[in-house]
Every structure is written in structure tokens, then in C-alpha cells.
Amino acid sequence: MEIRKAKVADVPGIYHLIEQYAKTGQLLIRTHTSICEDLLSFYVAVEEDEVVGVGSLYIYDESLSEIRSLAVSENHKGKGIGKELTQIIVDDARLLGIERMISLTYQIEFFTKMSFYIIEKETIPQKVRKDCLGCPKFFACDETAMVIQLN
Numbered sequence: 001m002e003i004r005k006a007k008v009a010d011v012p013g014i015y016h017l018i019e020q021y022a023k024t025g026q027l028l029i030r031t032h033t034s035i036c037e038d039l040l041s042f043y044v045a046v047e048e049d050e051v052v053g054v055g056s057l058y059i060y061d062e063s064l065s066e067i068r069s070l071a072v073s074e075n076h077k078g079k080g081i082g083k084e085l086t087q088i089i090v091d092d093a094r095l096l097g098i099e100r101m102i103s104l105t106y107q108i109e110f111f112t113k114m115s116f117y118i119i120e121k122e123t124i125p126q127k128v129r130k131d132c133l134g135c136p137k138f139f140a141c142d143e144t145a146m147v148i149q150l151n
């Protein structure tokens with residue numbers, strides 16, 4: 001299993017992996033076009049040419065980044081792939097000099113193990129302005145905001 005930056009050939013695999021979890025409301029759907037536009041931000045875990053894990057690094061500004069679209073295929077869960085992807089994304093954001101990384105998630109236990117801790121959404125107005133204001137769940141958001149301090 002290899003973890004690396006994504007290539008254009010990975011786009012269909014990234015799309016299908018995200019789509020599986022978007023169907024059950026665990027991830028936000030991404031289109032082929034939006035994945036291509038943001039390809040530089042994507043990391044993949046690949047086994048025998050198959051994308052079995054994905055994650056992306058979104059940068060708001062010098063103080064804030066977000067780990068997005070983190071997913072491991074159903075039959076590859078529990079093997080440390082999510083952990084490795086998260087670690088690489090955290091390390092790269094740290095090297096870029098960004099202060100904090102957030103995650104909006106249902107996976108509190110997983111991110112706690114990755115040293116993230118829970119915060120109030122009010123402390124991340126950049127996120128609220130970008131995604132939450134236009135979200136149908138704005139008044140009933142059940143995701144938890146978590147953060148890790150990087151620098």
C-alpha cells in the first residue's frame with residue numbers, strides 16, 4: 001500500500017470512494033470537476049492500482065486549514081490507512097506553517113486518537129462563512145468541530 005499525492009488517473013477512484021460515503025451522509029459529495037480543480041490538495045492510499053483511501057487539505061488562510069473528504073474503503077478499514085493519511089496531511093500543513101487544522105466530523109473517537117480536540121463552531125468563522133451558511137443543516141448541524149494545533 002502506497003500513500004502519495006493524487007494524480008489525474010486517480011480521479012475516478014477518488015470520486016467513487018467519496019460517493020460511497022456521501023450516499024449515507026458521512027461525507028460531502030464531490031464532482032469529478034471539483035476533484036480535478038482541487039487535485040493538488042488530494043492524497044490517496046493506493047493498493048494494486050486501486051484507490052483505497054483518500055483525504056484532502058484545504059487552506060483557508062495562514063492560521064486555518066481543514067482535513068476534508070477523508071475516507072477509507074469499507075474492506076480496507078481498520079488497517080491504519082485513515083491514520084496514515086491524516087498524519088501526512090497534518091504534517092504537510094505543519095510544514096506549510098499553518099497554525100491550526102480543523103475537521104467537521106462524526107468520527108470523534110478517530111480524530112481524538114489523532115490528537116484533535118472538540119471546539120465550538122463559533123471559533124471557526126472562516127468555515128461557517130465558507131460552507132455552513134449555505135448548508136441545509138445549518139440550524140440542525142450534528143457534526144462536531146475538532147481542531148489540532150500545528151504551529
Ligand SMILES: CC(C)(COP(=O)(O)OP(=O)(O)OC[C@H]1O[C@@H](n2cnc3c(N)ncnc32)[C@H](O)[C@@H]1OP(=O)(O)O)[C@@H](O)C(=O)NCCC(=O)NCCS
Nearest residue numbers: 021026070071072077078079080081082083105107109110
Ligand atoms: C474514519 C475513517 C477514515 C477511519 O479510517 P481507518 O483506516 O478505518 O482508521 P485506522 O485504521 O487508521 O484507525 C486509527 C485508529 O482509530 C480507531 N478508529 C477508526 N475508526 C474508528 C471509529 N469509527 N470509531 C472509533 N475508533 C475508530 C482505530 O481503532 C485506530 O485506533 P488505534 O490506533 O488505537 O488502533 C474510516 O472509518 C472512514 O472512511 N469512515 C467513513 C468516512 C468518514 O466518516 N470520514 C471522516 C470524515 S471527517
